[in-house]
Every structure is written in structure tokens, then in C-alpha cells.
Amino acid sequence: MPGRLPLPDQLAALRSALSRNEVLTAVLARASALELPGWYVTSGCLFQTVWNVATGRPPAGGIKDYDLFYFDDSDLSWAAEDAVIRAGREVFAGLPAEVEIRNEARVHLWYEEKFGVPCPPYDSTEAAIDSFAATTCCLGVRLEPDGEWRVYAPHGLSDIYNLVLRPNPVLAPREVYETKARRWKGEWPELTVLPWPD
Template sequence: MGIARLPVDEQLEALRSTLSRNETLTEVLARAARLDLPGWYLTAGCVFQTVWNVVTGRPPAEGIKDYDLFYFDDTDLSPEAELKVIQAGETALHDLPVVVDIRNEARVHLWYEDDFGVPCPPYTSTEAAIDSFAATTCCVGIRLEADGRWRVYAPHGLADVFNLVVRPNPVLAPGSVYEAKTRRWRERWPELTVLPWPE
């Protein structure tokens, strides 16, 4: 039976087992936990692409461009406050052989339209930011709690991630962003089933 057909608790265990095969990811996770950022998650490509690699028999960390570390602090939206967190992260993660991209999701609405051409309402949490990824398959975040448990946020479930299905999520990003990302992903993971952006 495929992982996507397992009960949810067993899917979560399968996710943890699969992601644990990426030693870089588990190290970033452990160090991120020590930074103790508000509402933080490790999310996006480093999560779902690790699953794709394991499911397709590739080395777990292959082709992962960066590791996205999101947090949410709406008490100070200045670029200086975010930079201070980024610098603390660089100190904690500097010896790892990957780029860890740290971003305060409370600030995204300040720059999103300049980068992507559409306005972004202010997020109310890191989870709200994850909800707006261009593909539902990307909407998975993980973090390590103080007691060692993994917290998993996956509003669309895990079936598509394990089944290599990329499904559009037309809530914020324009279709061109989805198409550019999926084109790039298919070059590396040709096994993917990419569903079309709705007309």
C-alpha cells in the first residue's frame, strides 16, 4: 500500500522517517530550534523535494537549492530587525554546505508586489504564508518542538507530496510563477505529474 493511503498518523511517521534521511535537513532543523524564532518552520523545497528524492531513489539532498526558514514577528517590521535574525542564523548555520534563507513572514507584504507583480495582504502567521505557496504540494512546514517532537503543518495533506503530484494553489502567486517553478522541477524530477494552472 502506498504511503498516501496510510492513516494520517502513519503518513506523518513516514514523513519524519523520509525527511530524516536528509542529514542536512535534520541538522538545519536542530539548529533552527535553538534559534527559538517565533512561529518558525522549515518549509518549501527542502521538505517536499527531499520526499521526491527518496521516493524516486535519488540521494535525499540532491538538487535542493536552499533551505527556507520562515518565522513570524509582527512586533518589529523593520528590515534591521529581520537582518539581526538573519545574522544570528548565519552564525548558527555558517558551517553547513547549503544556503538557509531566513525570512520574517510578517514583512512579506512590504516587498511581494515589487517582486511578483501582485499585492500580498499582510500575513497573520507563518502558517498563512505557507498557505499561499503557488502549489498545494509545497504547503508543508516542519519544526522541532522543545520536547523533541516534530510539528508538521500540512493544510493540504501529504498524499500529493508522496505521489509526486504538483497541484496549483491559485490564491496569491500568478500562474507564471507556478509555470516557471514546475518547469524547473520537471527537469530535475521528470516523474512528476504537474496539473495545469486553472484558466
């Protein structure tokens, strides 16, 4: 069980599992070419690939989209972010997946309107990953210029390997967690969903 291995072995198992998703490896390679500041491919496409591999499903099965986060606080305009999104459309053209690109330096400008709670400005992509609705989701991977994988996993990897969904009540409302949990439990019934704390 990878969740009980020493951390270096867990990281090796993560790379092995993620490498089986050919869409994901193509997204990582193409994202690297965009040279976005502080970028990571993050969240669902990562842990859901691990869940698929762990449960014998096709590695890319059930994955809705591929999130690409970056952090650029030099220009907080929508026009600047939109220019990156449009460049990304060209870079990711032909892939059988939707790649959603977001500048995490801008999230505080729209988060409250969408989710009903204010979001303090982030100071990095890592800070944005820290605030996902489940600790299990707090995972980012990117390819460094030398080809090495950089992994950001502030809560470790054990829950991902053990198919445990654990709430992270730091920002996202309870209903966001519970909605995601219902959807994912429907797709991966092997999941253990831990309740939102009272």
C-alpha cells in the same frame, strides 16, 4: 504507497523520509536553537527530500536552499529581520546548504514589487505557507522544545508522496507556478504537473 496510508502513518513516513536528509535534520536542530517565534523549515527542502527518497535519489539531491520562516510583527523594520538573518548565518555556518531566513510578517512590504501582485499582511507563518504557488509546497516542519516534530500540512501529504504538483491559485501568479514546475520537472521527471486552472 504512503499517500494511501492513514494520516498517522503518513506522518511517520514523512519523518522517516525527512530524517534521511542529514542537512535537513541539522537545519531543523540548529533552527530550534534560534528560538524564533512561529518558525518552520518549509517548502522545497521538505517535499523535494520526499521526492528524492521516493525515486531512489540521494536525499539532499537537487535541493537549492532551505527556507526558514518565522513570524514577528513586533518590529517590521528590515534592520530587525536582518539581525535575525545575520544570527542565522552564524548558527548555520559550516552546513553545505544555503538557509534563507524570512520574517513572514514583513512579506506584504516587498511582495508586490517582486511578483507584481499585492499580498495582504499575513497574521502567522501558517498563513504564509497557505499561499505558496502549489498546494504540494504547503508544508512546514519544526522541532518543538520537547523534541517532537510539529508538521503543518493544510492540504495533506498525499500529493507529495504521489509526486503530484498541484497549483494553488490564491496569491502567486500563474507564471511563478509554471516556472517552478518546469524547473522541478527537469530535476524530477517522474512528477505529474497539473495545469493552472483557467
